[in-house]
Amino acid sequence: MRADAQRNRDRIVETARQVFREQGYDASLDLIAKQAGVGPGTLYRHFPTRDDLIDAVMQAWVDHVEETTEKALAHEGGPRERLLHWFEEYVRLISVHKGGPAKITGAMGDDSSPIRSKCEVLQSAGGRVLDDLRAEGAVRDDVTPLQVARLVGGVATIADSSDLEVGTVRPMLEVIADGLLTDPR
Amino acid sequence: MRADAQRNRDRIVETARQVFREQGYDASLDLIAKQAGVGPGTLYRHFPTRDDLIDAVMQAWVDHVEETTEKALAHEGGPRERLLHWFEEYVRLISVHKGGPAKITGAMGDDSSPIRSKCEVLQSAGGRVLDDLRAEGAVRDDVTPLQVARLVGGVATIADSSDLEVGTVRPMLEVIADGLLTDPR
DNA sequence: TGCTAAACGGAGACAGTCTCCGTATTGTCG
DNA sequence: CGACAATACGGAGACTGTCTCCGTTTAGCA
Numbered sequence: 001m002r003a004d005a006q007r008n009r010d011r012i013v014e015t016a017r018q019v020f021r022e023q024g025y026d027a028s029l030d031l032i033a034k035q036a037g038v039g040p041g042t043l044y045r046h047f048p049t050r051d052d053l054i055d056a057v058m059q060a061w062v063d064h065v066e067e068t069t070e071k072a073l074a075h076e077g078g079p080r081e082r083l084l085h086w087f088e089e090y091v092r093l094i095s096v097h098k099g100g101p102a103k104i105t106g107a108m109g110d111d112s113s114p115i116r117s118k119c120e121v122l123q124s125a126g127g128r129v130l131d132d133l134r135a136e137g138a139v140r141d142d143v144t145p146l147q148v149a150r151l152v153g154g155v156a157t158i159a160d161s162s163d164l165e166v167g168t169v170r171p172m173l174e175v176i177a178d179g180l181l182t183d184p185r
Numbered sequence: 186m187r188a189d190a191q192r193n194r195d196r197i198v199e200t201a202r203q204v205f206r207e208q209g210y211d212a213s214l215d216l217i218a219k220q221a222g223v224g225p226g227t228l229y230r231h232f233p234t235r236d237d238l239i240d241a242v243m244q245a246w247v248d249h250v251e252e253t254t255e256k257a258l259a260h261e262g263g264p265r266e267r268l269l270h271w272f273e274e275y276v277r278l279i280s281v282h283k284g285g286p287a288k289i290t291g292a293m294g295d296d297s298s299p300i301r302s303k304c305e306v307l308q309s310a311g312g313r314v315l316d317d318l319r320a321e322g323a324v325r326d327d328v329t330p331l332q333v334a335r336l337v338g339g340v341a342t343i344a345d346s347s348d349l350e351v352g353t354v355r356p357m358l359e360v361i362a363d364g365l366l367t368d369p370r
Numbered sequence: 371t372g373c374t375a376a377a378c379g380g381a382g383a384c385a386g387t388c389t390c391c392g393t394a395t396t397g398t399c400g
Numbered sequence: 401c402g403a404c405a406a407t408a409c410g411g412a413g414a415c416t417g418t419c420t421c422c423g424t425t426t427a428g429c430a
Contacts, residue, residue, distance in 0.1 A: 002427060005377060028417055039379025044419060102287075106346045143356060150347075151357050154339025161291045162335075172336050175328060179364030187396060190408060213386060224410030229388060371430100378425070387416080394409070400402095 009046050011036045013056045020057060024098030029053070051114035054103070058118045065093055069125035079138035080181055086129045087173040090149075091156045092166065093122065101160045105153030109146050123149060139180045151176050194231050196221045198241045209283035210239060236299035239288070243303045250278055254310035264323035265366055271314045272358040275334075276341045277351065278307065286345045290338030294331050308334060324365045336361050 001009075015036035019027045029050065033043040047053035072086045094104045107113035108123060127145040134141055155172045158164070186194075200221035204212045214235065218228040232238035257271045279289045292298035293308060312330040319326055340357045343349070 002376060004427065008378080029419090030417065033379090040419070041379050041421085042377075045377075048419095050418095102342075102346065105343050109347060143360060147357050147360070150343045151336075151340060151360060154341075154343045155336060156339075157287075157342055158290050158335045158339045161287060162294060171328060172332050175332070175336060175361060175364035177364065179360035179362065187407060189395065193409080214388090215386065218410090225388075226390085226410050227408075230408075233388095235387095373430090374428095376425105376427080379423100381421095383418105383420085385416100385418080387414105389414085390412095392410100394407105396405105396407075398403100398405090400404105 005046075008036075008038050008042055012038060012043055012046060012053070016053055017057045017060075020054070020097050025050070025054060025103055026099060049114060055115045055118060058115065061093075061096065062118055062121050065121050065125060068093060069128070072125075073128060073132065079133050079136060079183075080177055083129070083133060083139070083177045083180065084170075084173055086126070087152050087177065088170070090122070090126065090152055091159070091169055091173070094153065094156055095160055095166070098160065101153055101156035105150060105157060108149055108153070138182060140182050143180060148176075148180065190231075193221075193223050193227055197223060197228055197231060197238070201238055202242045202245075205239070205242060205282055210235070210288055211284060214238070234299060240300045240303060243300065246278075246281065247303055247306050250306050250310065253278060254313070257310075258313060258317065264318050264321060264368075265362055268314070268318060268324070268362045268365065269355075269358055271311070272337050272362065273355070275307070275311065275337055276344070276354055276358070279338065279341055280345055280351075283345065286338055286341035290335060290342060293334055293338070323367060325367050328365060333361075333365065 012032065016032050019032050019035065029043060030040045032053075033040045036043070043053075047056065068089050072082075072089050075082050075085045077085070091101075094101045103115070104119055104122070107115045107119045110116065113119070123145060126149055130139060130145050130148060133139045152173065155169055155176070159166075159169045197217065201217050204217050204220065214228060215225045217238075218225045221228070228238075232241065253274050257267075257274050260267050260270045262270070276286075279286045288300070289304055289307070292300045292304045295301065298304070308330060311334055315324060315330050315333065318324045337358065340354055340361070344351075344354050
């Protein structure tokens with residue numbers, strides 16, 4: 001890639017990161033272009049669709065996901081405690097941007113989604129948490145990680161669109177956790 | 186209201202019902218106006234916001250909700266069976282139009298939403314199902330009907346945006362149900 | 371230094387939302 | 401019946417966002 005192209009690409013991604021954080025994923029792309037000091041054409045050449053741009057923006061976020069997963073796996077406590085801890089981290093992770101929960105949860109299980117690769121990190125993270133608990137016989141095994149992701153993602157989506165406080169989701173996550181755990185609470 | 190105003194209002198609602206069913210709730214309002222044979226100004230005078238129009242369209246749907254609720258309350262079977270039956274009916278009800286689950290679940294608990302009155306029917310219906318089960322001591326009492334609506338609405342929202350088959354949601358609803366029920370399964 | 375492939379960027383086509391205001395219709399009252 | 405408010409209509413157009421085309425510029429190589 002030519003040097004100027006690389007420079008512009010970087011500026012667009014950096015600008016997009018800020019604008020998305022402030023205004024959500026449906027912010028105007030032309031505005032992002034202008035703010036980055038490039039023409040709309042340049043933005044659209046680098047990122048033909050909105051999702052392609054979101055994908056690029058998420059690169060740093062992916063690292064954060066991986067780090068958080070490690071911590072969640074090492075979390076102390078009983079199965080219920082660990083499961084809930086992961087759920088809360090998960091909601092926090094996908095809610096960093098407005099509209100994020102819907103976007104990410106929607107992309108899961110959709111092989112053709114441009115941001116699918118990014119969701120995979122999350123999905124495998126959830127899979128690991130679940131596998132660990134399953135190995136102890138703590139959670140039922142007739143539910144797939146994808147289904148769990150959709151359950152928790154659904155709650156996060158509603159919380160996001162209704163501007164609910166993060167703490168508000170806890171009781172709902174508990175219901176899901178209790179529905180998944182095998183042993184009596 | 187003047188006779189011509191009433192006539193136009195009716196035509197707009199009827200047209201909107203069809204267009205929403207075909208294209209979802211984000212269909213173009215100017216197109217609905219044109220299709221109804223009125224100017225955009227007329228549509229916007231009758232319905233200042235999109236939600237106001239959706240509210241009017243939903244009037245017939247409300248009757249359907251009430252009828253379905255009666256049946257669900259009369260449904261035979263154990264607590265788990267009855268709860269799940271209601272969940273499935275609920276998902277079906279809010280998913281009649283594309284985008285419906287997000288729209289309806291988002292409006293719940295939002296006192297200022299124009300479509301709130303319509304959601305109330307659903308909410309009280311859910312409350313009745315839950316109350317009945319609670320009276321038998323079958324479901325935990327530390328979870329509010331609103332939280333249950335959000336849990337189930339979340340699943341419906343994801344299913345709607347991911348174009349999932351209706352049958353696909355059953356396992357997820359089971360998790361929620363099991364998380365709510367008090368007795369061992 | 372000159373050339374060419376690569377990249378830029380902005381004008382503008384297109385679509386949707388929503389408003390303003392001149393025009394038309396309704397229904398009432400003398 | 402006829403006229404005159406009050407009410408309602410509707411479309412032109414302002415505004416915003418998406419996305420493309422193509423004439424112009426620039427990087428990087430020989």
